[in-house]
Amino acid sequence: MANKVAIIASNGGLFDAYKVFNIATAAAASDKEVAIFFTFEGLNLIHKQGMHDLPMPAGKEHFAEGFTKAQVPSIPQLVEMAQELGVTFIACQMTMDVMGLTKEDFVSGIEVGGAVTFLEYAKDASPTLTF
Amino acid sequence: MIRSDIQLDAKGLACPMPIVRTKKAMNDVAEGQVLEVQATDKGSTADLAAWAKTVGHQYIGTHEEGDVLYHYIRKCSQETNAAADKSFEQVISNEEITSRDGLILDVREAAEFAFGHVPGAKSIPLGELDGRLSELDKDQEIYVICRTGTRSDMAAHLLAENGFKKVYNVLPGMNNWNGELSKDF
Numbered sequence: 001m002a003n004k005v006a007i008i009a010s011n012g013g014l015f016d017a018y019k020v021f022n023i024a025t026a027a028a029a030s031d032k033e034v035a036i037f038f039t040f041e042g043l044n045l046i047h048k049q050g051m052h053d054l055p056m057p058a059g060k061e062h063f064a065e066g067f068t069k070a071q072v073p074s075i076p077q078l079v080e081m082a083q084e085l086g087v088t089f090i091a092c093q094m095t096m097d098v099m100g101l102t103k104e105d106f107v108s109g110i111e112v113g114g115a116v117t118f119l120e121y122a123k124d125a126s127p128t129l130t131f
Numbered sequence: 132m133i134r135s136d137i138q139l140d141a142k143g144l145a146c147p148m149p150i151v152r153t154k155k156a157m158n159d160v161a162e163g164q165v166l167e168v169q170a171t172d173k174g175s176t177a178d179l180a181a182w183a184k185t186v187g188h189q190y191i192g193t194h195e196e197g198d199v200l201y202h203y204i205r206k207c208s209q210e211t212n213a214a215a216d217k218s219f220e221q222v223i224s225n226e227e228i229t230s231r232d233g234l235i236l237d238v239r240e241a242a243e244f245a246f247g248h249v250p251g252a253k254s255i256p257l258g259e260l261d262g263r264l265s266e267l268d269k270d271q272e273i274y275v276i277c278r279t280g281t282r283s284d285m286a287a288h289l290l291a292e293n294g295f296k297k298v299y300n301v302l303p304g305m306n307n308w309n310g311e312l313s314k315d316f
Contacts, residue, residue: 026147026178029154030185072145081151 004033006122008130012041014054014075019131020045021078028085035125036082037118039092042131043099046089046106051075083109090117133194133315134241135167135203136160142171142199149175150182153204157188160206163258165191165242168202176200189278192246194316203242217280219287223299225308233272233297238286239305243278245315249308257282260289269295276301 005027009020020036028034044050054075056063073081083089089110096102096112103112111117122128139156141149149170160166168179176193179202183190191203228235228249235252237244244254255263257277267273273295275283280302287300 022147026150029147029151030182070145071143073148085151085154 003031004035004121004125006118006125006128007034007036008118008128009036009038009042009045010040011131012044012050012054014056015060016042016131017045017051017054017075017078018072021075021082023129024087025078025082025085028082028087033088034082034086035088035090035118035121037090037092037113037121039095043091043095043101043106045075046079046091046110047101048105048107051079051107079107083107088121090121133167133201133203133245134165136164138167138169140169141175142169144170145172146174146178148172150178153179153182154186157204157206162206162208163240165203165205165240167242168204170200170202171198173200175202179204189243191240191242194246203246205240205243217284217300217302219284219291219298219300221287221299222302223274225301225303225310228274228276228299228301229310231272231274233274233299234267235301236267236273236275236286237277237305238275238282239277243305247305247308247312247314249276249305250311250313252276252313257286260286264290264293267295270297272297272299274299274301276304278305280304 007020007024024034024036038046044054090113091106091110093112093114137160139152141152149172153168156166180190183204188207189205191205194201235249237248237252237254238257238260240256241254275286277283280300283300287298290298
């Protein structure tokens with residue numbers, strides 16, 4: 001049984017963030033090795049400021065109340081929890097260059113790498129998920 | 132009220148928090164002990180059962196009371212999951228014990244017993260057996276049962292060492308029990 005889960009986070013909305021971090025923390029809590037490759041808008045999910053104010057999809061803003069009512073943890077809380085559980089965060093170097101971002105713009109403890117870094121990790125992972 | 136060794140309050144928390152908390156709480160649970168997870172997340176029943184299966188613990192069951200789900204998980208390590216050697220010589224099959232007159236002694240944890248046991252069986256968890264031998268009758272046949280025959284094997288040895296002669300280990304155990312079941316709730 002493969003004990004690795006590989007996730008690509010390529011979108012930067014609040015819903016995207018929940019999909020990524022819920023699966024990641026659940027997998028890590030199930031004793032799986034987990035790495036997330038953050039690319040393009042996905043980088044928002046671990047951006048120091050950006051992650052506090054991720055946008056809802058247009059027209060879905062009314063779900064904000066539902067999130068509060070269901071006592072869903074905030075994204076920064078999930079980020080912290082994921083790291084505590086040993087989830088590896090890999091930020092895409094190419095996207096960072098395009099957007100003019102440096103490692104300091106992100107939460108601490110991340111790795112920076114390219115496509116091959118992720119591919120190498122994901123080659124024996126199951127499942128590999130893209131959000 | 133089902134007995135457990137450690138209780139975790141995960142009420143009001145949404146997915147994946149009950150799982151994450153359970154994972155952390157399990158670190159403080161000793162091998163063979165039972166963790167009770169209190170949750171209100173309705174998805175937690177399926178999630179905890181799947182989680183236990185993935186990481187190798189025993190999901191005992193879930194009991195609903197009001198809005199709260201009480202989940203019971205027994206900590207198992209990889210080693211104990213492997214079929215351990217069963218060395219107690221006097222054995223008896225699941226089918227045979229119902230037609231005989233002796234005492235069915237269930238040595239699983241209280242929560243496992245609560246979620247389903249042979250009607251009329253007596254519950255003494257393995258860890259308590261040493262101190263509760265006086266509750267048993269040396270002249271009566273005793274059929275010791277657990278989930279897979281491993282704990283009952285140890286219990287049977289313990290009884291034999293204490294002068295009980297009419298002791299049988301029941302194989303294969305509750306895991307393969309097809310007969311009637313009693314529940315405590």
